[in-house]
Amino acid sequence: MSRRNIKSRTANRILNQIILYSVAMLALIGGLGMITVWLRHQTSITANHLQSIEQKIVEERRIHAQLDVELAVAMSTDRLLELNRKHKLELQEPSFTQIVHVEENVEKRLYEKSANALFTATALSGN
Amino acid sequence: MVKSFAPRIRFWTLALAILVGYGAIGYRLFELHIVEAPRLIVELESSRYRLIPLNSRRGDIFSYDLNGDRELFATSKTLLEVGIDPVAMKREDLVKLPQLSRHMGLDLARVETVFGARDGEFIGDETTRRDRWRLLSRRIEEEQYDRILELGISGLYGTRKYERVYPKNSLASHLIGLVRHDGEAVQGVEREFDFYLSGQRGWRESEVTAGQEMAQFRRRYVPPRDGMSLALSIDPYVQHQIELELMDIADKFDPETACIIVTDPYSGFILGLANYPTFDPNRYTDFDESAHKNRAMTDPIEPGSTFKIVAASAALEERLVSVDTYFDCSMPTLQMPSGYVAKLPKDWKPFGILTVEDIVAKSSNRGAAQLGVLVGSNGFYDYVRKFGFGEKTGLDVGIESRGILNPVRKWDGLTLTRMTMGHAISATPLQTHYAMAAIANGGLLMRSQVVSRILNTDSKEAVSFGPMVRRRVVSNQTARTMSELLVKTASEGGTASKAAIPGYQVGGKTGTAQKIINGRYSSQSHVGSFSGFFPASDPELVITVIVDGSHSGMPVSGGSAAVPAFKNVAEKLIPYYAITPVDQGRAYALGGGSH
Numbered sequence: 246m247s248r249r250n251i252k253s254r255t256a257n258r259i260l261n262q263i264i265l266y267s268v269a270m271l272a273l274i275g276g277l278g279m280i281t282v283w284l285r286h287q288t289s290i291t292a293n294h295l296q297s298i299e300q301k302i303v304e305e306r307r308i309h310a311q312l313d314v315e316l317a318v319a320m321s322t323d324r325l326l327e328l329n330r331k332h333k334l335e336l337q338e339p340s341f342t343q344i345v346h347v348e349e350n351v352e353k354r355l356y357e358k359s360a361n362a363l364f365t366a367t368a369l370s371g372n
Numbered sequence: 373m374v375k376s377f378a379p380r381i382r383f384w385t386l387a388l389a390i391l392v393g394y395g396a397i398g399y400r401l402f403e404l405h406i407v408e409a410p411r412l413i414v415e416l417e418s419s420r421y422r423l424i425p426l427n428s429r430r431g432d433i434f435s436y437d438l439n440g441d442r443e444l445f446a447t448s449k450t451l452l453e454v455g456i457d458p459v460a461m462k463r464e465d466l467v468k469l470p471q472l473s474r475h476m477g478l479d480l481a482r483v484e485t486v487f488g489a490r491d492g493e494f495i496g497d498e499t500t501r502r503d504r505w506r507l508l509s510r511r512i513e514e515e516q517y518d519r520i521l522e523l524g525i526s527g528l529y530g531t532r533k534y535e536r537v538y539p540k541n542s543l544a545s546h547l548i549g550l551v552r553h554d555g556e557a558v559q560g561v562e563r564e565f566d567f568y569l570s571g572q573r574g575w576r577e578s579e580v581t582a583g584q585e586m587a588q589f590r591r592r593y594v595p596p597r598d599g600m601s602l603a604l605s606i607d608p609y610v611q612h613q614i615e616l617e618l619m620d621i622a623d624k625f626d627p628e629t630a631c632i633i634v635t636d637p638y639s640g641f642i643l644g645l646a647n648y649p650t651f652d653p654n655r656y657t658d659f660d661e662s663a664h665k666n667r668a669m670t671d672p673i674e675p676g677s678t679f680k681i682v683a684a685s686a687a688l689e690e691r692l693v694s695v696d697t698y699f700d701c702s703m704p705t706l707q708m709p710s711g712y713v714a715k716l717p718k719d720w721k722p723f724g725i726l727t728v729e730d731i732v733a734k735s736s737n738r739g740a741a742q743l744g745v746l747v748g749s750n751g752f753y754d755y756v757r758k759f760g761f762g763e764k765t766g767l768d769v770g771i772e773s774r775g776i777l778n779p780v781r782k783w784d785g786l787t788l789t790r791m792t793m794g795h796a797i798s799a800t801p802l803q804t805h806y807a808m809a810a811i812a813n814g815g816l817l818m819r820s821q822v823v824s825r826i827l828n829t830d831s832k833e834a835v836s837f838g839p840m841v842r843r844r845v846v847s848n849q850t851a852r853t854m855s856e857l858l859v860k861t862a863s864e865g866g867t868a869s870k871a872a873i874p875g876y877q878v879g880g881k882t883g884t885a886q887k888i889i890n891g892r893y894s895s896q897s898h899v900g901s902f903s904g905f906f907p908a909s910d911p912e913l914v915i916t917v918i919v920d921g922s923h924s925g926m927p928v929s930g931g932s933a934a935v936p937a938f939k940n941v942a943e944k945l946i947p948y949y950a951i952t953p954v955d956q957g958r959a960y961a962l963g964g965g966s967h
Contacts (some may be wrong), residue, residue, distance in 0.1 A: 260383045267390055285588065292587030307450050307532075310429070311514060317444035317539035322612050341943035346875060346953050 420579040428571035431599030443608045452512040452530035458501035460527030475519045542652040546666035550653035564768040571599030603825040605641035618648045628921040631668040637809045637914045639839040640818025672775040672798035676883030677735045679794030683743040686755035689850040695729045701738040712785045732857040733866040737793040744792035758845045759807040767820035775799040805916040812905035815851035817842040855908045875953030880904020882930030902934035907954040
């Protein structure tokens with residue numbers, strides 16, 4: 246093998262290696278780039294998903310608060326009085342004059358009531 | 373030669389190409405990351421960087437009813453500020469403007485003006501539509517906004533904001549206060565507890581493109597903290613009843629002002645406080661500024677005869693008199709310890725010899741003056757201060773007046789004899805009320821309170837307020853004695869006999885003070901008041917009614933205006949709180965109740 250041929254093959258080998266390494270490096274960098282893009286895409290999807298969940302929570306809270314407001318307005322005294330008038334329900338508050346005060350001893354009355362029931366039950370069972 | 377040359381050329385050419393390629397990439401990277409980096413970063417930041425503010429929701433204000441259910445007095449709901457982006461507007465959307473104006477409740481002409489259109493066509497070319505935001509309406513409800521979005525108008529969008537809503541309208545408006553449309557809390561509990569209610573706004577640093585946030589580029593995030601909620605001591609039923617009563621008073625007397633206060637004597641917590649005139653905080657701009665005033669705290673007036681409890685309590689506490697000690701109330705003059713002969717004020721009817729019990733029950737000015745003279749100027753002044761006059765009651769709902777109480781050195785020869793009957797001193801209705809409450813609860817002056825608890829966003833208790841005693845004014849025994857005297861005042865033969873409710877031992881004192889008009893006491897215009905409590909042996913409620921003047925010229929007095937109102941309110945609250953009647957014979961023997 247001539248000296249020239251040996252030199253030529255060495256140059257080819259180096260050249261091939263450079264080409265090979267360059268291609269490998271491009272593939273590696275490209276791969277890394279692709280992975281980075283894919284990771285970023287996934288990050289974006291996850292972040293957007295989280296954001297939409299967050300917005301849903303905020304929206305639910307808002308609707309909940311809005312319902313509370315509507316309920317409070319619907320049950321306000323003014324509104325209930327207006328409904329009473331509108332539907333002619335004739336509902337009225339109990340007045341003081343409707344109160345009947347029991348003058349007798351309440352404990353005694355309750356005791357007698359309970360004793361009566363007891364004696365009646367005993368009498369019935371005795372029969 | 374050719375064979376040996378070709379690979380070498382190929383080698384160096386390729387090597388050079390790769391080197392130049394990498395070199396170019398390297399240079400560009402160097403240029404982008406080092407040389408141009410500052411400029412590019414600034415450019416990017418300015419176009420995509422956003423500091424997004426995150427609104428916090430203001431806490432609710434509520435109270436509990438007897439069933440323990442929450443009754444909302446103030447809350448926050450979202451409204452939308454709706455506008456258009458003129459750059460994104462489309463000509464084909466202009467036919468939808470009549471529908472849009474209907475949904476928004478706006479004139480079509482106004483909507484067209486905002487859109488820069490007329491009869492379905494844009495006015496002018498695109499160069500006239502380079503601004504990015506034109507406001508259509510600041511207050512659009514959620515349902516309206518849903519209908520608006522269904523129209524699908526390009527460039528039309530809304531921004532949510534919180535606005536304060538008062539579901540119970542004018543109920544307890546002077547206590548609740550209000551938050552203006554610009555978000556500033558200006559009155560009442562809303563203002564005084566703004567620190568707790570308002571919460572903290574949050575913010576997020578992020579990047580935005582095409583109007584959308586790129587969530588993956590979020591950097592810093594400070595979450596908003598919603599405001600805490602306040603639980604008030606007021607009872608919606610009590611509040612409603614006293615406001616109804618005030619409306620009746622307004623119909624009957626057309627007063628300049630009037631107020632009713634209801635509290636628990638032992639805790640000092642307010643169960644109801646209403647003023648006339650009143651206002652609806654939802655529509656606060658529709659009402660006169662004077663209607664916003666919480667007159668029970670801001671307007672000092674001469675208390676009149678209700679103030680006689682101070683002279684009587686002081687004399688009894690100092691053991692200078694007993695209930696049976698008698699005084700000649702027919703005397704027109706009285707020699708003061710200094711030797712000065714003071715002319716005594718006239719009584720509403722001529723009296724002769726009266727016991728201390730009669731002086732209180734019949735409301736004798738001359739009798740009260742003699743009690744005051746017995747106690748002495750300095751001693752009487754001390755008791756006036758002890759009862760809380762001349763100082764704030766401590767109610768945290770806004771500006772409060774101390775009233776007017778001059779020190780003894782500024783008194784003239786008549787001041788003592790006039791002050792004992794409730795003249796020469798000005799007190800807010802709240803001060804008069806808490807002085808009476810001190811008699812009712814056994815001699816303790818309580819701090820006025822309306823906020824019972826502060827709850828965090830999880831409805832867990834953050835702060836709890838209990839009863840706060842300001843000081844002991846008189847001994848329990850003196851207070852009980854005074855209660856008995858005040859029951860006699862509200863019984864047959866007393867000046868407030870119409871306040872009596874059979875079985876409920878009402879104790880109280882009327883007051884009718886002449887108003888000072890143009891620097892002189894008017895014989896035409898009066899302030900009528902009644903402050904009372906029941907059942908006297910174990911008081912559950914203290915109620916004060918004050919009616920100030922009358923536009924219609926209807927005579928106003930404690931007996932004609934305040935006492936009937938007191939009785940009406942009391943009769944409504946007795947069944948509500950299921951207050952049991954008291955066995956008159958055993959009442960005081962029971963030792964003043966369970967408190």
